Each structure stands twice: as structure tokens, then as C-alpha cells.
Amino acid sequence: MCLIVIPLQNQKHIKALVMKNFLLYSFLFLLFFSGSKNSNVMGYKPVYMSQEDAAKVVFEGPRDMKTQGKIYIKNQYVFIGDIGLGVHVIDNTNPENPQKIGFLKIYGNHDIAIKGQSLYADNLEDLVTIDISNMENPVETNRVKGLYTIEVKNYPPNVPYNTYFECVDPSKGIVVDWVEAELSNPECYTTY
Amino acid sequence: MKKLLVSLGVILVVVFSCTKDGGDVNGISSGGDGTGQGGSMAKFSISGDHLFLINDYQLKIYDIQNESNPMAVGTLNVDFGIETVFTLEDHLFIGSINGMYIYDISNPSLIKYLSFYEHITSCDPVVANDTLAFVTLNSGSACNWQGGANRLDVLDIKDKEYPKLLKSTELTEPLGLGLYEHYVIVCEGSHGVEIFDFSNLNYLEKVGGIAGIDAYDVIIKEDHMFLVGEDGLFQYDISNIEDVNLISNILFE
Numbered sequence: 145m146c147l148i149v150i151p152l153q154n155q156k157h158i159k160a161l162v163m164k165n166f167l168l169y170s171f172l173f174l175l176f177f178s179g180s181k182n183s184n185v186m187g188y189k190p191v192y193m194s195q196e197d198a199a200k201v202v203f204e205g206p207r208d209m210k211t212q213g214k215i216y217i218k219n220q221y222v223f224i225g226d227i228g229l230g231v232h233v234i235d236n237t238n239p240e241n242p243q244k245i246g247f248l249k250i251y252g253n254h255d256i257a258i259k260g261q262s263l264y265a266d267n268l269e270d271l272v273t274i275d276i277s278n279m280e281n282p283v284e285t286n287r288v289k290g291l292y293t294i295e296v297k298n299y300p301p302n303v304p305y306n307t308y309f310e311c312v313d314p315s316k317g318i319v320v321d322w323v324e325a326e327l328s329n330p331e332c333y334t335t336y
Numbered sequence: 337m338k339k340l341l342v343s344l345g346v347i348l349v350v351v352f353s354c355t356k357d358g359g360d361v362n363g364i365s366s367g368g369d370g371t372g373q374g375g376s377m378a379k380f381s382i383s384g385d386h387l388f389l390i391n392d393y394q395l396k397i398y399d400i401q402n403e404s405n406p407m408a409v410g411t412l413n414v415d416f417g418i419e420t421v422f423t424l425e426d427h428l429f430i431g432s433i434n435g436m437y438i439y440d441i442s443n444p445s446l447i448k449y450l451s452f453y454e455h456i457t458s459c460d461p462v463v464a465n466d467t468l469a470f471v472t473l474n475s476g477s478a479c480n481w482q483g484g485a486n487r488l489d490v491l492d493i494k495d496k497e498y499p500k501l502l503k504s505t506e507l508t509e510p511l512g513l514g515l516y517e518h519y520v521i522v523c524e525g526s527h528g529v530e531i532f533d534f535s536n537l538n539y540l541e542k543v544g545g546i547a548g549i550d551a552y553d554v555i556i557k558e559d560h561m562f563l564v565g566e567d568g569l570f571q572y573d574i575s576n577i578e579d580v581n582l583i584s585n586i587l588f589e
Contacts, residue, residue: 209588215564217555218372224564239560239571240584257380257387258372262403264380264387271389273404285404292391 187308187333188300189325192317198251198268199287203280206232206244211302218258221279228252229321231265233279248274248282251320252294268318269294299334308333375553375564376420376461376512383423386444390418390430397444409445420461427496429469431460436471438496453499458485461553463515468502468534469493470520472510486510488522490537505532505540512553514561519543519577521561523551529563531577544578546570 209232213225222234222242230249236242250256252268261277262285273286298312300322308330312319371382380389385401386409393416398406417433426442427450435454439447458473469491488510490503509525518535529546550565559575560583568587572580 212552212564212566212588214377215375215553215555215562215569216372216378217557217562219370222562222569224569234569234586236571242569242571242584242586244586255374255378255380255389257374257378257382257389259382259387259400260370260403262400264389264400264406266379266389271398271406273406275404286406288398288406288408291389291396 184326184328185308185330187310187325187327187330188303188322189310189327190300190312190316190319191321191323193251193320194317198318198320199270199272200249201230201265201267201272201274201282201284202249203233203282204247204249207247214255216256216258223248223256225254225256227254231256246280248276248279252292266292268292299332303334305334373555373557375555376422376463376514377553379419379421381421381423381428383428383441386441388421388423388428388441388444390414390421392416393418395421395428395430395439395447397447399444410447412439412447422462422464424464425466427464429462429464431462431471433458433460436460436462436469436491436499438469438493438499440496450496451499453491453501455485455489461512463513463520464493465515467492467494469499470513470515470534472507472513472522474510476509476525488513488520488532488540490520490534490540502537503540511551514554514556516556516561516574516577521554521556521574523553523563523565525552525565526550529554531580544580546572546580 209226211227213227216223220235220237222236223231225231230247230253233246233248234242235245250265250267253265256263256265261275263274263276265272269290269292271288271291272284275283275285297319300309308327309332310327310330311332387398387400387406389396395412395414397409399409400406414430415432418430420431422429426440428439428441430437435452437452438450440450441447458475460471460473462469462471471489473485473487475486486507488505488507489501492500492502508527511523511525513522520532520534522530524530528549529551531544532540533543534540550567551563552565555562559573561572561574563570568585570585571583573583574580
């Protein structure tokens, strides 16, 4: 029988609840899954990255929106956040026909602001300043470290409860994203 | 310029701080010193040569006179659960899950606390003009610890040390908001957009809206409204507020 790992939440005050859930799920698990050979299931897999790579701001081609975030406008550009991943860049020179021109990848990002050619953004724990005079070649000009406390994301956000996922192994780097994947014998699932 | 704006008072509804910097009025210019414009959900706000931002519980101030190298000016412990920051002229407003804070930022290296308007625990972005502040309260999943509320509060902020509640209107799922002339435009999540006339504060009259799309936040720039929500980016001509006109959309996949 496989081991159940309940990802613990950060907040201490819900530990009791987690414990309650633990008992409940242990019971349900035994009820439905005991004796069964776990096979492949759909779930989520963490995307790991080194600190160094997660701090790189790069411009890529347009992509689909994953989690819509905030909006910002500057000159002919409209920026729309994709929570935790970066900002979609739209050329709005002709508002009747705006064009998606690319994606500014900024891991851990929620907010931006722009003055002149400098774009300020939260990048995981840091405030980073990017020169966007050439949007396709963003250049970091400043980094203030350690402004933010990063919530340890050891489980996929915004998924239904009882969703399987591959347990996080911190030795592989920091988790910057989660992708859907077929998992074999996943040992973790969401309990909230 | 600043004096002029202040003297125009109520007539001129200055919605976002960057208006003060001149911004980029036509939206098409290849650069320059202009400052961009954010929505009401922002945790970053630029006012003049300073960048104000909030993290989990602090307000941080950076001097960005040299725009490529922000210099730390100060840090202020505010409260846990602070969510949005909005600047207008010499004032900074912070929306928190407990209420709204007002600070005097005329000297960014010596920020002065003016007041705190407390309300029921909810999420709440703020926008303001010289005399009125508009706060939406949302009891959504992240903000419903104590039941929360869903409403729009209009506050008299002529005296910024004593904000007074003037009017409260129950809403369904209020999120971001923006001001246009004497109208307040409120995003209502999956319930679209609602537009109220606040020229008579005894009676916030609903004069229009947008249905059938998800609405999270707006940016209003002259007669042009940018709206973002789960469905996509929508742009409207709002010169006829009772019947706003869709200019274009980009749908998210």
C-alpha cells in the first residue's frame, strides 16, 4: 500500500482541520483504494527551475493565458499579467485591431509599473527593473533582493480538492509552475 | 500643473496618479519620460519620481528619478492583508482587508499617516478623486473569513484625516473599479460591469453596464476603457456612458 502524504498548509490555525481531513481521507483511502494497485492517473507535475534561471526575464512569442492577472498600459502597449509567470504584451497601436506580440516571462510576477523605458516587476522575492526600450530584448538594470516572502508552493494552486500531484522535491530547485501530466503512483494529493 | 488640477477640484475627476505627469495622452508615442497607468487592483503605483509598492504588510518607497536604478527611500509597516495601492496628487490610499488607509506623500521620505477607514473584512480596491473615495468590498474566496460583504462604499475625503461614509450600495461580486466624469464603473466578476452616476450621492443611480463577460479590472483613459477579465481584454468607447461601444477584444484561450 502506498504512503499518503498530506501537503501541510502554511497557516498554523488550520492544522487541526488538516488533521481532521487526514483521518477522513485515511478512512476514505482505505475504503476505496486498499488493496488496489495504483495505476497511472492524471494530475499535476511541478516545473522546477534554478534560482538563477528563475531570475531571468526574457521575451518570448505570444502564448495562451493561463491565469489572468492585472492590467497595465503604457504608450501603445497593453500588458496583461499571467499570475506567477509574466505578462502578455499587446500592441494596441490600432485599438480596433490589437495584436498579441509576445510574452515577457517574469517568474513569480503579479504586478508591474513603467516609467519611461523602465519596467518594474516583482520577480519571486525580488523587485527587478527591466529596460524595455527594445521590448524583444529586455535588459535587467537593477534588482532589489528579498522584498517579498514567497509562499512555499508545495502543491498546485487553484485545482479541485483530491487532485493528485507529484510531491515537491526541493533539492530539484524552486517550483515556478505546475503542468498537467500523467502520473504513476502519485503520493500527494490536495486536501483543501 | 498640480496646482491647476487641485484648483479644478470636483469638476476635474483625476482618476490616476500618472495624469499628473502628463502621461502619454494619445497612447501612441515611442517612449519618453511618461509613466504608464495601472488598474485599481495594482500593488505598484508611480507618482512623480517615486515608486510606491506594497508587499504582504509594508509600504515601500523607491526614488526612481534615475528610472533604471530605484533607490530605497523608506519602508512603512502598515498592516497584514494590504492589497491595493492608489496615488492621487499628494495622497496615497491603501486598500486592505480591514479598511482603507490614507497617507500624505507630499514628502516621500517622510510619509505621514492621516487616517484609517475601517470596514467589515473584505477585499477592497480604492479609487479616488479630490473629494471622494470609492471602495469596493468583495467577500470572495480569499476574503471571506468573517462573512465579508459585497458592496460599494463612497466616502467623503475632503478632510483626509476624517473620511466619512456617505453612501453604500449592495453589489454582487465587486472587484476593480474606475472613475469617468461623475460615473463610477465597477467590475462585477462573472456578472459583468455596472455603471453608477454619483452626481447625486443620495441616490447612486445605475445608468448602464456590460453583461455577458467576466470583468476583473478596468483602466480608463479619457473616453477609452480597457477591461480585463477571464474572458479577455475588451476595449470600449465610453463617451456615451449609457451605451458603451465595444471597439475590439482579444479573447483568452
